[in-house]
Amino acid sequence: MKASVIVFPGSNCDRDVQVALEKFQIATTMVWHQETELPKSDLVVLPGGFSYGDYLRCGSMASKSKIMKEVIKYAGTGGYVFGICNGFQILTEAGLLPGALLRNNKLKFICKDVQIKTINNQTAFTKKISEHKILTVPIAHNEGNYFASKEEIQSLKDNNQIVFQYCDKEGNISGESNPNGSFLNIAGIVNKNKNVLGMMPHPERVIDQLLGGTDGQEIFRSLL
Amino acid sequence: MKFEIFVTLKKDVLDPQGKAVEGAIKNLGLSNISNIRQGKYFTLEIAETDEHKAKQQAEDACKKLLANLTIEEYSIKKLS
Numbered sequence: 001m002k003a004s005v006i007v008f009p010g011s012n013c014d015r016d017v018q019v020a021l022e023k024f025q026i027a028t029t030m031v032w033h034q035e036t037e038l039p040k041s042d043l044v045v046l047p048g049g050f051s052y053g054d055y056l057r058c059g060s061m062a063s064k065s066k067i068m069k070e071v072i073k074y075a076g077t078g079g080y081v082f083g084i085c086n087g088f089q090i091l092t093e094a095g096l097l098p099g100a101l102l103r104n105n106k107l108k109f110i111c112k113d114v115q116i117k118t119i120n121n122q123t124a125f126t127k128k129i130s131e132h133k134i135l136t137v138p139i140a141h142n143e144g145n146y147f148a149s150k151e152e153i154q155s156l157k158d159n160n161q162i163v164f165q166y167c168d169k170e171g172n173i174s175g176e177s178n179p180n181g182s183f184l185n186i187a188g189i190v191n192k193n194k195n196v197l198g199m200m201p202h203p204e205r206v207i208d209q210l211l212g213g214t215d216g217q218e219i220f221r222s223l224l
Numbered sequence: 225m226k227f228e229i230f231v232t233l234k235k236d237v238l239d240p241q242g243k244a245v246e247g248a249i250k251n252l253g254l255s256n257i258s259n260i261r262q263g264k265y266f267t268l269e270i271a272e273t274d275e276h277k278a279k280q281q282a283e284d285a286c287k288k289l290l291a292n293l294t295i296e297e298y299s300i301k302k303l304s
Contacts, residue, residue, distance in 0.1 A: 056264075057292055064289060093292065100294045107240050147237060147295060181238075 001026045001224065003043040006071065008033045008062045013048035013084065013204060020204040021045070024220045033065040043080045043223060044071055046087030048140070048202060058101060058143045059089030068094055080124055080223070081196045085141055088188070088198030097191055097198045098156065099148030104141070105181025111140040113213070114179055116164040116187045116201055117171055123190050125197045126163060128222040134171050135164075135215040137201035139179060144200040146182035146189075153183060164188035164199055225270050225278045226303040231291045232263035266290060267303065275302065
């Protein structure tokens, strides 16, 4: 299996995700944003970070970069695209996922472990996670407050596109377990065709006990 | 041709930054100021003599990059 990790100016989780992919024997190529061709890939990852210093809106400038034209084409043919944190923001700005990520409702950068519930385990990214399993994964963002129009939210529900929701340790999805004000506690969604996943939590940061947890492994294992 | 562009959050989108600014304004004792919403302001020049065409290009820039139409709206005004 081969993956391409897109590197934008300001990406800072690109090498972390490379380490995570390679831990699962996924051969990984780093692809600079100015490239105009995507290497043959089974998966494209948009990593976390602060592409273009978050200027204008998070992910807005990165979503217009040269390589993104190829990524959009690739996603259109059913290729798997996985955006983490800033990668999720880029996917919404590129129109590959509905909605937008706004400032956290309490206006603070949040960096902590949170619990997320696996709502849809029928995707290529979650197929080896048991239904409703609670994962502990860190978040580190200032703009993770998921927003979408009423129609878009309804469509997300109708098509089973909500993949992860913030919850507490017992799995309750409530206002108290919502770290950033996201609609419906949304932490991760897929597109209608289920080949594009965006999530704010960082699974690549919990792939080894030495890093403090292993719950992120479940996503990378699902991809194999 | 020079234009100015305002990009603002749509009415039904919460604006926590505007809220925080409003809190600070109230702390200053300016208690009758309310409903503060924060937005973005751009000026730009377009090398085009036809006003209609120039405005269309400004619209294009708004739709494709300057505003995110999921959450924001924009207005364009010709300056010179």
